Amino acid sequence: MAENLILRFESVTVVFSVLLNVFSTGVYGHQVPLIMWSSAGTPFPEASPAAGHIVSASQLSSYLWSALSSGPHTILLFQQEKLSIDDFTVFGGLYGNEEDGAFPNLKSALQASTSQLLLPSVSQLGSSSILQLLREQLLTNPLYVDPKSLADLHLNASEPALLVIQLSCSSGTDLRSSKKDLRRADQVIGDVLNIMKEQAIPYTAIYTAQRPSLVIREQSPDVQLVGRSLLQTEVYTPVQFSNTSNNTCILFWANNFTVSLFKTSWELQDLTSQTFAQVPQLNGSSCSGTDSRLSINYENVLGFKSFSVTFVMRLLYYTMSARKWFILDQILLQYDNQNATFNDTRNIYAPGEYSYRCESVSMSNNLLLNSNDNKWILSFRDFQIQGFSVTNGQFSYASDCASFFTPGIWMGLLISLMMLLILTYGLHMIMHVRTVDRFDDPKGPSISVPQNE
Structure with missing residues (x-):
């Protein structure tokens, strides 16, 4: 049965x-930015994605492979707890002229780098798997460090290294505390980059987050609005x-x-x-x-x-x-x-x-x-x-789960059948209309019918 x-x-x-x-149904809202740059090497071969494109985990793996094939194999992974692309807009853009921005060290590093890549929207699934992707491509285990211990760490530029620097943030929700958190994270980035510069170790740096600080809800493309509506x-x-x-x-x-x-x-x-x-x-x-x-x-x-x-x-x-x-x-x-x-x-x-x-x-x-x-x-x-x-x-x-013959389909079929019957009856009536055989001419002699006496 x-x-x-x-x-x-x-x-x-x-x-x-x-x-x-x-x-197919898209995934909305849970995206984080990813910034990648190198202190040496040729420019990354792949260009930035089109505006509005959400980079999946497989696409992120392709970007990382292209960067590692042309850049240094000493990877600095700066992982922040929360970050969104709107944080760069609200607290100072990376390429603008803001003097009081929250990312002075990051901005200086990008301006000094010849190889850089900005991914505004990476799916949260891709950002959570970036550490695993780097491990598979570098064939080395990650090393969690802080700026104080990094100064005592002796690195070899000829061997791959995966250094993970955790950037935490407070639970404050106001703009002032958020800007302080971003400034504190940017200062850690600056300290790490200065140590790498002092040791003359070329590196490829990645700055991303574990989850977005602002979840953006987008309207599904198949939602249709009738008239004016204030409630979405x-x-x-x-x-x-x-x-x-x-x-x-x-x-x-x-x-x-x-x-x-x-x-x-x-x-x-x-x-x-x-x-x-x-x-x-x-x-x-x-x-x-x-x-x-x-x-x-x-x-x-x-x-x-x-x-x-x-x-x-x-x-x-x-x-x-x-x-x-x-x-x-x-x-x-x-x-x-x-x-x-x-x-x-x-x-x-x-x-x-x-x-x-x-x-x-x-x-x-x-x-x-x-x-x-x-x-x-x-x-x-x-x-x-x-x-x-x-x-x-x-x-x-x-x-x-909807059945093939829904109430709307039945209504359309019945109305179509009714219209077809009306049309058939009308054509049948037109085809059977008959005219008289002879017409009376008013200018000529009238028609006379002889009668026998």
Whole structure:
């Protein structure tokens, strides 16, 4: 029975793939800048990306390879806790004439360098994996240092070295404290560069951050506004889980995610912002070629100190359709050493290389049924998930849960049939119109009909 349903669903999917254009969902908001320069060597062979382009982890690896192939192999990685491209605009640009800017040492280093590269928007996934990328390309382990210990460290310019300098910042949110933090980080950069200059060691420096100081929400390109509207719908970024090779293998996104619990009455909590507006805790998640688990951990949900939602997915091969399909096997709720399981989720499935999307996933449309604890309700709006065959950290073509003959299609078909019947009846009436055989001429003799007496 399940194979027959999947076979019919596959035929509908093929029709949609012919009629619709393939699109992918972009990742918005979580980007950090990256500045790279060298004290010696030829200019980097690759030019800066176009404005507005978000550099992925694979593209960042290409940039690093090009820089290391032409520049020194002594790498200085300045990692700041928080940084955004707007920090350079607000607190003093790198190439302007600001006398009171927050980056005097960084500006001087860039002006003195013949090889430099500015990447305004690097995906947070790429920035978090930069240390691993440098380790793989240099074939050496990182060494965490500070300016005081760096002065006593004797480096050999002929051997590769990866030096990591952590630049911390305070938790202040006002502009004055933020500028002081950036000035303090810039001073550390200046001290390190002066030590390298004194030791006459050529270097390639990289300045980036672990996460953005300002998360920019952009409007999804498929959102259409009717008339004038002051309220915009906030578009969140998908939850991404990466394997040990730093390749994204699970994606999950929803425009709204709520959980309800019945105690003496129904209590509801919105988990949307805790899931998508920040980087969630994914402890317990895993992915392989046939099984994937996405476990999202929360705190203080509906009075429970620990709370987690786990999506269990499997990739199965069906002989009747001769292809692989991924199925959302179950959804597990774990709260303060208690469990609740949503087992009846077999209607959530898609081809193995596709993602699954549905406008609404809840108990009301029978896509999510609770089998062992009726006091829990999960509800998703604009739900999309993919547990296998994720490429470039983006969703694949979406297999939608909407049936082929939607109410709008039925209405269009009925109206078209009604118009066709009216047109056919009109043509039939026109084709059967007849005129008289003879006409009376008023200028000639009148028509006389002889009568026999």
